[in-house]
Amino acid sequence: MTTVVVIPGDGVGPEVTDQAVHVLATLGLGLDLDVLDQVNADRFLRTGVAMTDDEMERARSAGAVLFGAVGDPKVPDPSYARDVLLRLRFELDLYVNHRPAALLADRLSPLRDPALRALDCVVVRENTEGAYAGVGGVLREHTPYELALDGDISTAYGVTRVLEYAFAIARRSVCLVDKANAVPFGGGLWQRRWSEVSAAHPDVGTSHLYVDAAAMRLIQNPTAFDVIVTNNSYGDILSDVTAALAGGPGTAASANLNPRHGVGLFEPVHGSAPDIAGTGRANPVGSVLSAALLLDHLGHGAEADALRAAVRATVAAGTCTPDLGGESSTKEVGAAITAEV
Amino acid sequence: MTTVVVIPGDGVGPEVTDQAVHVLATLGLGLDLDVLDQVNADRFLRTGVAMTDDEMERARSAGAVLFGAVGDPKVPDPSYARDVLLRLRFELDLYVNHRPAALLADRLSPLRDPALRALDCVVVRENTEGAYAGVGGVLREHTPYELALDGDISTAYGVTRVLEYAFAIARRSVCLVDKANAVPFGGGLWQRRWSEVSAAHPDVGTSHLYVDAAAMRLIQNPTAFDVIVTNNSYGDILSDVTAALAGGPGTAASANLNPRHGVGLFEPVHGSAPDIAGTGRANPVGSVLSAALLLDHLGHGAEADALRAAVRATVAAGTCTPDLGGESSTKEVGAAITAEV
């Protein structure tokens, strides 16, 4: 039996994860759910522990982790999010952050030109190095001479494997996004690895954009993109741009993967949204679509597709939370998707 | 007499700069134009010199620099752009990159909802540190064990002064954009300086967003922003997002400033666009609006406002290059603005 570790987290995390768990249970795939409901801001405030080593080991030995969101205004210390989400990504070596964005319904596009609305792309974000590595420090803190350095790390090993993933999943083309004209060392490394990996895939179209131009082009011509591959920071930003174009933050899903081994981590792109926690307004679609990616990962592709179809049908029928212009609650949307599937 | 150094550069740079120079000349302000037309890719390829020390000194002692664009597919070496544009920014210590974005005409907005189209904000980008500092290096190049590091540098000195500028120009509010939840050292420094500088301006509204959320919110709710202040990289990206929302890359202008001393550098946000160079399709609006910012800098505010009004009138009349849906050439648009002013 496959174990799925569930980490609901903070804010709207538990509410949306609940709906995803219900849908998964309905599918009757015999998944064994192991809910780690102590990974949250309350415990962190009480004990200073973001995640115990036992919890980490349970995640490591699971088939998949379904993650909600972490973050709470009561915890001003930003290291809390790092110590949960980034620790999972880094320690499980989940080097791919796979973030698909496909417009859910025409009415959800923010774009004026109907011909440009139907984006359907994947941001493949390097997930285990870059500016997120935590390499750096601060000198002379609390003086006027304070200086901080954050090291943006790129390795041939890390970049090659994520580029290979991007080419492996491309349907038509891969667009490399970097900023080699201004951030030279990592930029050069990415471009050297790109030359090598892209040459090995002559069947896949290729293009290159600097990150500023990529952000602009996504708004101006989103349907031009298939797979975008980029570093940790640029992927963070561009996947929020694609989410905004595909239906908003409430709908975006992601898979944190290491295609070379077992466990993957699946999470909505939205955060803990403390302002709407407990109001029933949180959109469960991002979490449910993350559960669909989890099913893909566990080899249940047919069920994953059925789940995606159920989400589309539910949204098309107008059963939506307020962020999508609807009047339904988190639970009502979850129930509608469950009924549809 | 005030000297304006003009660096037309490469690609469409000379074409658009020409139009801005014509408009400036028409205004009859007695500016002394010193055109450095050797700063381009051809000379770099011939001599390996991007900019001579003499050219650098002429820029330094000018009242302002009007810059076109640098970059050419014949120059694969990305250090060329660094050695011109970034050298000017860094050596002249132009610590503010002021990038206004105001929708030029309703029909140019890519957004569907009419109520969201009229953005009118300024991205204040730190321009002399961050990931652009060129601090870092590469180990084991051309081996499978290659590693690159780019240092993202933040200093109290650099961050404080750019935050102060943001508050000084705010009409309603300043939004700090960082990624302190993932990139901790610089993020912490920015937040500490922010607490101090914002406390000194109780009259100005404040908010804070992580950069991914900021990119999304700009698309979802652009009119909510007044001044956005952020680091070099995030400013680069977000100002292309605001440009896309305000009328496209052809229209965006910028001022590189050091409010504590003389010279400023004014440039369109677009690059050298080699694909359309020489076709007469390049949009001169970004360069002309940069010239308006140059006039502001030189104390000719009334003329700057007249120039902006002339641009709006020209665009409203439909005299536009193809990127704005028109059929006019670079020169025709320039002439129409000149006639209008």
Ligand SMILES: CC(C)[C@H](C(=O)O)[C@@H](O)C(=O)O
């Ligand atoms: C050409 C490049 C180095 C530059 C930058 O990133 O600053 C450009 O994109 C800009 O925004 O002015």
Ligand SMILES: CC(C)[C@H](C(=O)O)[C@@H](O)C(=O)O
């Ligand atoms: C919470 C934060 C550290 C995280 C990130 O930047 O990776 C989030 O924004 C995301 O995109 O998953």
